[in-house]
Amino acid sequence: MANPFSLPFQFNNQSISEWLGHFKSAGVIVTGQEINGVLTVLNREHAKIEVPLLQLVLMRLTPVVLYLAEFLQKTIITKPQQAKTAQMSCHILQCMAFLHGYLAKQVTDNSQKVLHANYALQITGIAFQHYAISYERPPGELWEGMSKCYQLALHANLLDVPVEKPLPGLQVVATIALALKRNLLFCLASPYRFKQQKIQQLFAFCTQHSKLVTFVQPGSSMEYVFCWDYQASDSFQPVYAKPEQLPEKFVLFHAYDLLQAEQAAQSPDIDGQQLTSYFNYYDELLAGSKFSLSKPYVFVSGFVQIFEFFERHVRDYGISTANPPPSPKNLNFSDLDLTTDKASKKQGMNKVASSEIWEVSQDDTENIKLKFGAIKLVSTAQPLFFVAEAMQLKLAVGDVFVGYDIALKPKLGLVHCVDIKLNGKIQKSVVEICIGKVSVLSQSSSIINHQALLLENEAGKELFLADGKYALGAILKYDEKDLRLEKVVSMSPKYIRYVVTVCQ
Incomplete structure (x- = not known):
């Protein structure tokens, strides 16, 4: 097929191989930029490309992206000032996860459905890791893609069907269920509270122990059950302890076997007590x-x-x-x-309010x-x-x-x-x-007054937001002061918490 999308290759193996061969002597950033450009086009034009041709391209690019992601992750850690590298890395993974999720719906063969849905979920998990290492909130599109893959596998009874001959690096969680469990476990463990190296270790830990997570039915009497609201893709954190009132669309799970085996406490890299406190409702406290x-x-x-x-x-x-x-x-x-x-x-206010x-x-x-x-x-x-x-x-x-x-x-x-x-x-x-002084910040001059809570102490300043989508580095203007978002500290279903600095 001819290439009508200004891609740097034709839709055949030889042309793709020649294009990929150019990267042997290129640096990581240059390679990432080229791959990012191609995936952006594929993401935009995917519906216009025949499914077998899109499969061909994606299966050739997937191992390259996985290899590239490791090097970009190292760059994010060693050169944190290069924010664009982190953004590019996360975008590459997000595009790749979306395209695999799209193919999972389009193909008719069940083994191919399993492969693409599993790869979509595994790459989504890697994207979650990259966002955490960048201390950036993951976009709702990743949660939405997870939801679609789960529902597809559930309806087709494919959750526990393994991928045939998975790629190196994608072999440990080679079923859709295991990939889901790894992602849920990682997000539940609140990775943003760790330093970057610990986040890497936490992700590896969750990958290795995903088999100890168990899906349960609503009527289960098991303690320490958690809920994934898979309709709440825009939520700050759609994974949380099981509430009294369950959402409309949900998955319940527990990590009781992980607690019983005391695997976390035996891990040389992760503080077991600190980690398992998230999985047992702080029972020891x-x-x-x-x-x-x-x-x-x-x-x-x-x-x-x-x-x-x-x-x-x-x-x-x-x-x-x-x-x-x-x-x-x-x-x-x-x-x-x-x-x-x-x-x-x-x-009454001294000046006319926007509500008036x-x-x-x-x-x-x-x-x-x-x-x-x-x-x-x-x-x-x-x-x-x-x-x-x-x-x-x-x-x-x-x-x-x-x-x-x-x-x-x-x-x-x-x-x-x-x-x-x-x-x-x-x-x-x-x-x-x-610890610290808490105050309310307002935006009285805006049509909608997005108020926030500011916590100030010797360690610095933190902002608690109830809604909105913001990128790191964004400047939020309040009546009292202007604040720059520096990094995510934590998220819950009700708020997102940022470290902030005052703009002079």
Whole structure:
């Protein structure tokens, strides 16, 4: 077939081989740029190319991309200032994963469906690794592609069918199910908290131990079950602890065999205790909290409630005594009745608000009732982590909340697990209390006021965002200051957390 797409080769083996031969003496970056250009064209024009011809090209390029990805990964680590290299590497893998996923749907032979779906998922996993090493949020398209491959394999009963003669480097997780499990395990382990070399080791660990992950049915009584919401491709983190209310489309799984075998603790490269805490709901912290006096707090949960709480009650990093919320002085957990702030009309601003210009109803922006809960925090062996007993309001894994004690200084908290074994009035969970001053940033001049939480301490500044898609290096303009996004620290279903610097 002639080449109508300005590709540097014709759709035949000889032409592709001649083109690939030019890279023997080329550098990694130049080779990456050429491969990236070709994959960009194929990604754009894939529907116009006959399936056998696209297969031919893709099967020739896949081993080259896998080989190239290893060298680009080293460049990302050794030369972190070259942000474009990281972007190129991630884009190459994303394009390759998409094209294999597309072919998995187009081919009719089941063995070819298995091959392309498996390769799509394996390359997606490698892309997740590259995004983590770059401390960048992976795009929703990768999660969407995973979802399509899973559904295709599920409906065709191909999840556990192995790939025939997989490529070197793709042999360990050679079924669709194993590739999925590796990806889910890696994302669940929150790789962004590690340094780059540890992220590499974590990915290798998840690859080797993917067979110890088990898919389970909704009615299972197994503890420590996790959920992948495969419709939530735009979520910051669609993999999380099993919630009380399951999403519409989900996969449940557990890593109990991994815990039982204590494989993580035996790994020479990964801190087993730190890793397995993500797979057992921080059970060792829940069971082994220190004997100490608990600290009572009042709290509000969720971005909307936090923003409203700061608007009404917080001035200069402290809670205003002129307009105090419920007091934590005499919290009685046996007979608790915290008041709820009624919605009140906000004071007028000195300048015209964008809501007035665009005729947004005031009722829509002001009718927010503050709901307060009570919480007791007990110290654990892990600094900044506490076992929390909450009443009035329920917390969910991934929630962000703000609490305050009698010192009337707001503190930012993150929910890492909820004890699913407890049913009753008191909810038990493991939370992290962040050190530093927390404040709300606003964009009052924008049509939509995308507020955010800023945490400031001696280590630097971190920004918590509830929505939006941003690239590293992006500058977010707020009324208070302009901030540059430097790297992702962590993600949950409810927020994404960035290290930021102030733009001068």
